[in-house]
Amino acid sequence: MSKRISLNAFQIATPCQHTSGAWRNPRSKAAEGYTDLEYWVDLAKTLERGKFDSLFLADVLGVYDVYGGSPDAALRNASQVPILDPFTLISAMAAATSRLGFAVTAATTYEQPYALARRFSSLDHLTKGRMGFNVVTSYLESAARNLGLKRQLDHDLRYDMGDEFMDVVYKLWEGSWEEDAVLADRESGVFTDPAKVHAIGHEGRHYSVPGIHLTSPSPQRTPVIFQAGASSRGATFAAQHGEGVFINGMRKDIAGKIVGTLRDEAEQLGRPRDALRIMQQITVIVGDSDAAAERLYDEAVSYATPEGSLALYGGWSGVDMSTFTPDQVLEYVDTNSMRSTLALLTTADPSKQWTTADLVDFMRIGGVGPVIVGSPETVADEIEDWVETAGLDGVNLFHAVSPETYEQFVELVVPELQKRGRVWDDYAGSTLREYYYGEGRSRVGDDHPAAAYRRG
Numbered sequence: 001m002s003k004r005i006s007l008n009a010f011q012i013a014t015p016c017q018h019t020s021g022a023w024r025n026p027r028s029k030a031a032e033g034y035t036d037l038e039y040w041v042d043l044a045k046t047l048e049r050g051k052f053d054s055l056f057l058a059d060v061l062g063v064y065d066v067y068g069g070s071p072d073a074a075l076r077n078a079s080q081v082p083i084l085d086p087f088t089l090i091s092a093m094a095a096a097t098s099r100l101g102f103a104v105t106a107a108t109t110y111e112q113p114y115a116l117a118r119r120f121s122s123l124d125h126l127t128k129g130r131m132g133f134n135v136v137t138s139y140l141e142s143a144a145r146n147l148g149l150k151r152q153l154d155h156d157l158r159y160d161m162g163d164e165f166m167d168v169v170y171k172l173w174e175g176s177w178e179e180d181a182v183l184a185d186r187e188s189g190v191f192t193d194p195a196k197v198h199a200i201g202h203e204g205r206h207y208s209v210p211g212i213h214l215t216s217p218s219p220q221r222t223p224v225i226f227q228a229g230a231s232s233r234g235a236t237f238a239a240q241h242g243e244g245v246f247i248n249g250m251r252k253d254i255a256g257k258i259v260g261t262l263r264d265e266a267e268q269l270g271r272p273r274d275a276l277r278i279m280q281q282i283t284v285i286v287g288d289s290d291a292a293a294e295r296l297y298d299e300a301v302s303y304a305t306p307e308g309s310l311a312l313y314g315g316w317s318g319v320d321m322s323t324f325t326p327d328q329v330l331e332y333v334d335t336n337s338m339r340s341t342l343a344l345l346t347t348a349d350p351s352k353q354w355t356t357a358d359l360v361d362f363m364r365i366g367g368v369g370p371v372i373v374g375s376p377e378t379v380a381d382e383i384e385d386w387v388e389t390a391g392l393d394g395v396n397l398f399h400a401v402s403p404e405t406y407e408q409f410v411e412l413v414v415p416e417l418q419k420r421g422r423v424w425d426d427y428a429g430s431t432l433r434e435y436y437y438g439e440g441r442s443r444v445g446d447d448h449p450a451a452a453y454r455r456g
Contacts, residue, residue: 002421005387006394007052008279013084018367019400020308023078030402037092043403044093047100050410051424053435054101057086062143064315068322077308094127101432103132103226109158110147113168114209120223121215129219129431134226137162159233164204166241171200173222175453176213220442222450224432239265246396248281248369255280255390271447277436279394283366285373286412297373300400304364326357366398376412
């Protein structure tokens with residue numbers, strides 16, 4: 001039997017996320033729709049109809065102001081600004097669906113674990129166990145400055161803080177409330193048995209959380225943990241904590257090496273190699289035929305703006321591309337921003353020298369990830385080849401035009417993948433974790449670090 005391919009949709013609550021200039025495309029509804037709750041509800045319904053495992057809502061807490069030393073280019077091109085708080089969208093989408101999972105990004109560097117643990121437990125209750133937590137440490141200098149720091153914390157220090165942050169939330173989710181603590185006994189007048197609720201007593205280097213979790217155990221207790229770290233330190237963090245892991249390999253062989261490294265890391269940490277469900281970033285443009293898809297691609301490219309692309313890349317890399325000439329070769333330098341973006345281009349593929357002009361051309365659609373253009377059969381062939389060649393578990397679908405990319409994928413590609421036995425005809429299980437690990441597996445596995453804090 002063919003391996004099932006997990007489908008995840010990637011979105012940011014902004015007019016334009018990775019395809020620079022996409023908001024100008026008359027086929028896009030994002031420019032007006034991103035502030036309209038109906039837009040998000042309709043998207044969730046579309047994805048559930050297509051049997052997607054989850055909708056992943058990414059987030060940033062700052063503006064892309066590296067390019068030219070100001071946010072002007074990002075503002076002109078809607079380069080992930082303006083942007084909404086993704087947590088505010090979940091309840092409405094969950095109410096309109098019954099099976100689609102949701103993963104939301106939160107930055108451990110700027111959150112407090114005590115408060116964030118309650119937010120995720122609340123949403124896991126309200127979605128009946130369909131929540132995931134995409135753990136990031138944040139990479140924007142502008143976020144640090146606006147959230148009380150003089151400068152961005154060092155890259156590895158952010159991950160050290162992230163490790164302790166996760167220890168705290170695991171203690172709250174897994175160890176504070178016993179399974180049968182809530183009695184809701186009207187006769188005795190006791191709602192919760194105090195003897196079965198425990199203070200976690202956490203005193204660490206970065207956090208002090210002495211008390212109890214504010215929320216009773218939710219269907220999954222710990223939401224499904226997602227991660228996308230691709231630096232050396234980030235890969236270790238992903239292998240230790242991740243259940244769903246998002247990667248970006250520019251070629252199938254490069255993606256395969258990333259997958260192998262992550263699974264090796266997980267094994268060294270005492271987790272099974274298949275504990276990680278690894279999904280590759282892919283942008284798809286599909287039409288009734290290859291020629292029709294190419295026309296859609298050409299149309300999308302016509303709205304791309306070099307300035308918008310370079311504003312995004314400056315934020316990701318920490319490098320001001322306004323000072324580069326078109327033929328200047330990019331070289332890897334250590335920064336406190338998203339190191340994986342620099343490494344992706346300048347070290348992951350040593351056979352190629354990248355210039356600024358190459359970067360602009362490459363980023364026109366989908367940011368710095370691969371793009372598949374073609375008929376449903378062509379797209380399905382390519383997705384299958386990516387999964388088999390790189391050893392992936394699924395794809396993280398980016399859009400060229402929203403919501404059209406997702407609508408066309410659901411209408412054209414999903415039936416083709418279902419015909420091949422690669423996408424399920426209906427959901428198996430009811431919680432997000434069950435989608436990845438099988439029915440009856442709503443709680444973290446014994447190999448996961450959160451399990452160490454279970455009582456009993």
